[in-house]
Amino acid sequence: MLADTTAPGTEASTTASTGGPTTSSGRPPRSLFAGRPRPGEAVIRLVLRLAAGVAIVTTIGILIALLIPAIGFFREVPVVDFLFGDRWAPRFADASFGVIPLVTATAWTTAIALLVAVPLGLGAAILLSEYARPGLRKVLKPILEVLAGVPTVVYGFFALQFIQATVFREWLQLDTGAFSVLAAGLVMGIMIIPTIASISEDAMSAVPMSLRQGSAALGANRMQTSLRVVFPAALSGVMAAVVLGISRAVGETMIVAIAAGNQARIVTGPLEQGQTMTGFIASAALGDSRVGSLEYDTLYAVGLLLFAITLLVNFISIRLVRRFRQAY
Amino acid sequence: MSSSADSAPMHLRATQSGAVGPVVTRPVMRVEGVDVYYGDFRAVTDVNLEFGLNEITALIGPSGCGKSTLLRSLNRMNDLIDGARVEGEILFHGENIYGKGVDPIEVRRRIGMVFQKPNPFPKSIYDNIAYGPRVTGMRVDSMDDLVEESLTRAALWDEVKDKLKQSALGLSGGQQQRLCIARAISVRPDVILMDEPCASLDPIATMRIEDLMQELREQYTIVIVTHNMQQAARVADRTAFFTAQVSEGTGARTGVLVEYGTTAQIFEDPQDQRTEDYISGRFG
Known part of the structure; x- marks a missing residue:
């Protein structure tokens, strides 16, 4: 700090007058501390910090925005009743706030989606990275990218109209209604591949x-x-991919809102309909509920639970990766 | 020292490429008129060589002379590179390893390889050794014994016996390279190819690997590529000198075998001017 405020010349001249060392050009050496200011560097550092800060601030902001109304909710509904209650009827006169029905629907759709996406996604990754010649890669990669670019509302209608109505009911003659967690989960799986x-x-x-x-x-x-050397060495990246897939499946809204169903009942089979946590938030947030009402705060309680689940998945996966990865 | 161990009678004969080579009495591998291409580029031209049982053969020569390329074609490692292609025949116990119906995986199990940079798997020391026998479905009475035997032969057992479950990446560079040698031995190959195995090691680690090679010679046939002429002189029974030849017409570079003989003959009495220039340090 002191060196910054001292002009380079003063220190140098004192060295010269006391017969100190000189450089090859005969001038006294400049102090190493008297660096030139580099304003560009500082600006870049600031910009980078801001970029990183936006993500952190947003996360904290979301957490606070979720917490405040959720606390209001939990003042009226005991946490235990919320987490372990098996009847979800926030809008009925005889209101009940057991979240289990929503959780079962989310669990079904997520599990089905992962059953589709993990094997197919990892298979595609092994094919692309270990087997595919450049020609095949050139064809496969763009197809995958197109799959990623399809709007979820399109997937939702594909699940509802084609998979559920045409394939399940017309072609396969399955005993199922207008909606099912299976149709939503399958299509969500394709989306996550x-x-x-x-x-x-x-x-x-x-x-x-x-x-x-x-x-x-x-x-x-x-x-x-591929399986015994490359895969274990890449495990932390692969796990990150799967966790991102889980997060997307748990958080996906449009497909389940359209195709999974809208009645909050405990789901016991893949052909049943069911309202997921995100499905409930989407339908309840359409504007019917009054701001500040208990029903309105319910949204935030469910949102907070979603947030907690995603966090838990992340946490567990980090622990798993630390234990099993083979870092190279 | 190294050539005195060689009791085979020394007949000299002219090979097709003009290289003069000794007759190997108990050949394990024979390279006949081999060209190696990468796409249209001919990296190595018309090589004829023999590798004898319980002998160490060194391939020496300046950079770009094709010696590593040739080595990698000896166990079909070049198959992994797109566009690589071998013409001519490489006979292993009389059977062309590029012949129809030959399984390259079986070729690589019988002809092992140690690489320039130690490349242990990011697994435990134990699993590094057990990997080969496991994937090749070797019948093993006791994997523990096989691991111990392989590590002992690679002169590494005493240093690692108490930490077999630890990651191989915690070993020093020299230990890692001996681990890779132990790994190569574990599947009981006939031939071990070594591609500049000491290039990334310090002199003491290098010395240990060289001592190890002398011991391994008792049971295996070893082919080593080296940049270090002293190393070739120290360890090899026979030496093959390669150089890069530039075609006068097209300007295309390609690797050729100049001379092949006992190490003593190559270093003391080279028959080709290019060999003499190289080993006396006048070029390369």
Whole structure:
């Protein structure tokens, strides 16, 4: 700090007058502390900090915005009744706020979506990173990207009209109503494939070639190399992909709002309809409920639960990755 | 020192490429008229060589002379590179490894490889050794014994026996390279190819690997690519000198085998002017 305020010349001249060291040009050496100011550097640093700050501030903001109304809600409804109650009827005269029915619908749609997206997404990633020649990659990658770019409302109608109405009811003659968690979950799974495939592929492509060669030189075939060397080495990236997939499935709104159903009942089978947590928020947030009413605060309580679930999934996955990853 | 161990009678003969080579009495591998291409680029031209049982053969020569390329075609590692192609024959116990119906995976199990940079898997020391036997479906009475035997042969057992479950990445560079040698041994190959195995190691670690090679020679056939002529002189029974030849017409560069003989002959009595220039340090 002191050196910043001292002009470079003063220190240098004192050194010279006392017969101190000189540089090859005969002038006394400049102090290392008397750096030139670099305003550009400071601006860039500020911009970068702001960019990082926006994400943090937004997260904190969302948390606060969720917490305040949720606290209001929990003043009237005990947390235990909310978390473990099995009847969800916030708008009835005989109101009940047990969130279990919404959670079961979300669990079904998410599980079905992951059953579709994890194997297909990882399969696509292994294909792209370990097997595909450049020609096939050129075709496959854009197709995956198109899949990622389809608006979710389109997926929702695809699930409702084609999968549920045409495939399930007309072609397969399944005993199901207008909606089902299976149709919503399947289509949501297709929606998530590109996310999982793309992030896992990046992680697997980043595994050094030398490990693949080492494996091949021992007489391992391509599948063994992919599954036993490349995959474990890329595990943290793959897990990140799956967690992002779970988060998207839990948080996806439009598809389930359109195709999963709108009655909050405990879902016991894939062909039943059910309202998910996000589905409830979407339908209740359409403007019918008065701001500040208990019903309005219910939205925030469900939102907070969603937030907590996503956080928990992240937390567990970080622990799992630390335990099983093979960092290279 | 190294050539005195070689009791085979030394007949000299002219090979097709003009290189003069000794007759190997117990050849394990034979390279016959081999060209290696990367797409249209011919990296190596018309190589004829033999590798004998319980011998160390060194491939030396300046950068870009194709010695590593040739080495990688000896166990079909070049298959992993798009556009790489081998013409001619590489015979392993008389069987062309590029022949129809030959399984490249079986080729690589029988002809192991150690790479320039140590490349242990990011797994435990134990799992690094057990990997090969597991993936190749080797019948093993006791995996623990096999791991111990492989590590002992690679002169690493005493240093790691108390930390077999720890990550191999915690080992030093020299230890990692010995681990990679132990890993190569674990599947019981006939031949071990080494691509500049000491290039990233310090002199002491290098010395240990060289000692190890002398011990391994008792049971295996070893082919080593090295930039270090002293290393070739120290460890190899036979030496093949390669250089890059520029075609006068097209200006295309390609690697050729100049001379092949016992290490003593190559270093003390080179028959080709280019060999003499290289080993006396006049170029390369």
